[in-house]
Amino acid sequence: MAPSEAYILSSFLLSPGPLPTVISLQQFTELFPKKLRSHPHVKTLYRELQEIRDQDLNVVNGNIDQETKDGEKQKEELRKAIMKSGIMDINDHDRREMDMDVQLFGQKTDVVSSEEYHSVSSLLSEMELACTNIEHDIFRIDQDATVIMSEIDTTVGDLSDLRYGKMQGPGGAGDVVDQAMQGLANLEDACYRAAIDHRIKMPSIPLYPRAISSSNPHDNPLPNLLQTPSGLALLELQGTINLPPTGERQLDEQQSQDQYLVDNDTAPTATGATYETPLGKLMFPDYAPQTTNKDDTSWMKRVYLYVGRYQRMTGEVKKLPQPIAIVQRRGETDELEIREIVKFKMIFKSRPEPVNNS
Known part of the structure; x- marks a missing residue:
């Protein structure tokens, strides 16, 4: 208790x-x-x-x-x-x-x-009044949301017109383009007048066409489509060529050169030899010089580049969007000469795959 x-x-x-x-x-x-x-x-x-x-x-x-x-x-x-x-x-x-x-x-x-407490009837009437007020509030909120959405749509439309150049009013797209063209023309005239006033002379270098080569085109091992007078071709390798160090490379090349001289019973010259590192051997498996038509380009879809004896890269021949001119210097002068005009390239973008040399 x-x-x-x-x-x-x-x-x-x-x-x-x-x-x-x-x-x-x-x-x-x-x-x-x-x-x-x-x-x-x-x-x-x-x-x-x-x-x-x-x-x-x-x-x-x-x-x-x-x-x-x-x-x-x-x-x-x-x-x-x-x-x-x-x-x-x-x-x-x-x-x-x-x-x-x-x-x-x-x-x-x-x-x-x-008397201050609700009865059943008074409670129902108050609840109905509250529901009516809530419905009015919801209707007013929906109207406000509709107005806001219309304003957002108008803003987005104006931004879209600005993006695509569909501007309204006196400053339309045509006026803007005309003003831009007029400004560029004024800039060009100003640059031209400045060049005349200051007597600016652009440097010029003589460029000569390629000389006529007397080499026989049949001696070029490349397909007819890739043949150039000097035998140059454009090769694109998407990767890194890892060459041996200078000492090892010269030793390997010297051994290869000595072996070549022994096989051919040739004595080395006293002027010295130029050592080169072979990167690979090109092969066109679908091209046959005797049977392939000049208009046939199906052989361009497969080209092999053998790296060493046990690795092979697969590529293809593609036509360049714009021909590339290879320019070289003419002797000791400041004149240039077009060496080649290359219209195709061989591209290898896949990893080397192992092959059997049997």
């Missing part, structure tokens, strides 16, 4: 209240000097203080009784207010909660009457 209000107040106010509980006679005597501790008035003073303390406790006890009675009155007033409000089916737990609120926060003077 929960403790009552009188028990709680008495336990906290009356139990520690008597003077002997606060300070004993011996402790009170030790508060005086040693010469006066044995004086009889010390004990008399302690008794008088104890009597005054008891009178105060009696007053506190009377206040506790009065507070308990006031609490009962407040509970009764609360019960009457509940009965008047029309709220039924209040269990003991609810009553305890209400009693606790009254004890903690006091009794409220403004008691809610039964």
Whole structure:
């Protein structure tokens, strides 16, 4: 059972209240000097203080009784207010909660009457009104969203017109183009006048056509489509060529040259030899000089480049979008000469694949 209000107040106010509980006679005597501790008035003073303390406790006890009675009155007033409000089916737990609120926060003077509570009909009417207000708010929000979407569409359309040059108004696309062309023409005239005023002379180098070669075209091992007077061809390798170091390369080339001289019973010349590193051997498997027609280009789809004895790269022959002129210097002069005009190239963009040299 929960403790009552009188028990709680008495336990906290009356139990520690008597003077002997606060300070004993011996402790009170030790508060005086040693010469006066044995004086009889010390004990008399302690008794008088104890009597005054008891009178105060009696007053506190009377206040506790009065507070308990006031609490009962407040509970009764609360019960009457509940009965008047029309709220039924209040269990003991609810009553305890209400009693606790009254004890903690006091009794409220403004008691809610039964007229301020909704009935079934009034509650339905209020709910219908709330639904109507919500529908109006939704309709207004939809209208605002429609206006915003139309503004966004207009902005996107204007940006699209700006992107594709469909500008509106007096400054249309035609005017902009005319202004740009006029500006370029003015710039060209200004550059021309500046060149005349400062007598700027552009450097010029004589360029001569290629000389007529007396070599026999049948000696060129390339297909007829790739043949040029000097035998040059454009080869594109999409990768890196890893050559041996200079010392090893010269040693290998020297051994190859010596072996060639021995096989041909030729003595080396005293002028020195030029060492070259072979990169591979070109083969056109679908091309036959005797049977392939000049207009047939099917053989261009497959070209082999043998690297060493056990690796092969597969490529193809492609026509250049624009022919490439190979220019070289004529002797020690500042004149240039067209060496070749290349119209096709051989491209190898795949990795080497192993082959059997059997």
